[in-house]
Amino acid sequence: MHTTDPVRPSDLRDVTVVVRLRRQPADALDACFGSLQAQSIGQDRMEVVPVGDEPSLVNRLTGRARGGRRPSPVREWSVSRAAGRYVIFLDGSDRLAVDALERLVSAADADEADVVVGAAEGPSPDPAPARLFRESQAHADLWSSRLYWSLTADKLFRTELLRRRALDFPYTGSTGDEMAFTASALVAADSISVVAGPPCLVNGARPVVDVPVADRPALADRLMRHAESLAPEGARRDHLLSRHLERELADATGAVLSAPLSDDERERVSQEARKVLDSHLTDGALALLPRPLAVQFALLSAGRFAEARTMAAYRADKEKAAPRKTVENGRVFTTLPFFRDPGPALPDDLFDITDRMTVTQELGSVGWNGSILLLEGHAFFEQLSTRDRATKVVLRERGSGAEERFSVTARRDEELFNAKGKPRAMGRFSSRVNFRQTSSGWPVPPGIWDLYLSVSFEGVTQEVRLGHRRSEKVDVTGRAPVRIAPSPRSAEHELFATLFWTEDGDLSVDVSERVPPAAGH
Template structure:
């Protein structure tokens, strides 16, 4: 059994655990600010890891706590079996600050960011490291469930050694609680943006997805328990709409910086538009002053001008696409009507025109409103209709050649081609 070192003095880190010790498989980084009593369960879950203390290390950063968090970390470091370093620093003002401190001290082949409010499944680290080693991937997502709060679920349908970040739902979980290959982070000098109080983890994780040699999903075991604090001290509950819209814009800019315009960029843009931006223009606008809505529209305008494209719109369902179209067109009155209709127990009527189907939300077909019919159009699945049309065209070219394609379309119709491809 390895011997732990005492906690560092305030403002410093104890590096005496590093010399002579083998490189651990994983460095668990815990940033903690006034985390009691939740920290107790968090640390117990670290100690219970089946990967064993000889294959891991804990780096705990007390970010200016005043509730005994620092003392609890020192006790764990002194008495536990897991090699532990404790850093005490002045409050950084953001979740990214202590994570960056821990990342700078990490020695493991992999790092895992564990929030002090949450806890791990006993086999979490063993399973995540095994997956990364087996698949050769740089990021591994472990199944997450909520405790007294919600948690994303769509990406946990099956365990996957190599998930496509563009077509799978992994893009909808951008929290930091994942396994990252440290070499990737070091090579690209990746750090959390300390100026952001919200959304810093989304930027970090999306960049890792884009730079990674692969992303894996462990879905057959609950690796992470995301805890809802009864005291309401989650940072996400204390930030206002300017910071939330700015976080959406920062994520859009990151995606645009890494990908040229086109389908892959559009697919990733779905995430900031639907998860970050859309809630700012959801039912909350019915409860807040119109002046606030106008300010939100001003803040969102440059984002819509730069990143809202027909490709993104085609990947969304009508209840998502239509309000965002109102935002893009700066139609506050229409937006309020659409959001109010969405709250109704009665679904909007379906209308068929020219072989297409629409949801007749307010202002459908109203020239004065200036909202295009495409915003109301029902697609078989987000973006699927366009994909089917492209497949139908390619199939027709293979069968009859490009020169006879126009005649074939006139004979059987575009919609018939789509149906034939769907049935094939």
């Protein structure tokens, strides 16, 4: 049982930094505590608590921990004893940037965040995806991002959240405990912020915890059971499970299938992994996984261990060529090993990547020529060629769903490439959207009309909103109404169209019926 010292008002601080000591080299510990002493937030606004298994080391470093109440050297420390409004957990090999705590606390206060995730660099045991830190986010969405993919506790947590949820940081060193703690806090948080820019944290080399191959399926099982306790069945649980399938169980099965084990041992551990999949693998979680891993898991679930081993070797091969794509009836399939192999007879859906096709697009220019809206830009699939183009501009009325489609003219551009440098020469387009005469012969009627691009190549089609990705040359300030046609309903009225940009930066047109201005106005 933890004993709780009383916290007096004069003891309160902005942040408590808990440093876990685990036989780190002396120079690493010196760098860690030196970075804490240099914090721009000021020593009077923080407290530092060294925690570890070696009393002599804790005692020595406790003398360097300043701010708040003098911390006691303890092996275990409870969040109930934190003097800070926020708490962050570091390893003794980590270092903080000089302004790290100031930036993290400022973000937490400004955004009213329960958890703040700062950009980091160095060999993290569970790194966050780099794209998460392209820009700071006041309110990051746990369920549509990969925030949950980083379950290290080197984040800023609101102390009140941890106390309210009875979450205490585990100091046992048991593998998986830190991830379970962080997972619980992330899911419980009402708001999560991301601080991008210069790294807040530099991860040092942590002691390696080597989990025996035979025990890895059990670790994955434990973490997935914990994830299932955090979210009900459905998309959110699938999101959490997909992370543990992609990280822990992928690591476990890859090791099982490739490690130099005896045939009996490999069979036994493969059966354990199969049981984990049978217990936790949902169709929703499977759909979120990279296709090669999904195929490997499907083979394991079917008891096809030899084929699963082949798939694990394929995944591990860094020199393999990119798989070909097969396009049939508007669907795209990746021709991975065992695609339409009559042996395992895996379903085509497992290889379907249609929904993973990504469109690169940009609106290059927009303007009126009388009642015709002229559009130019480019749009193509990153993963497909620009053959068999059937792209259209779609004009859709926001309330009724009524729509009009307009052809585009391809503009060959030999300097147009995808992100990997492959040519997409026929991806440039221009279009004339005639507001005066639609397919019915009448003008576009009054309403809010949103513009979309139905991008179509090689028989594959995906619709994207038009406008939020645009050239700097596009004028987003002009809102002058344009007369497009006499009103079909009243000889005294005319139809006017006004371009505008939504809050998300997309292009829309407001068509209204009004009395035309008097001559000379």
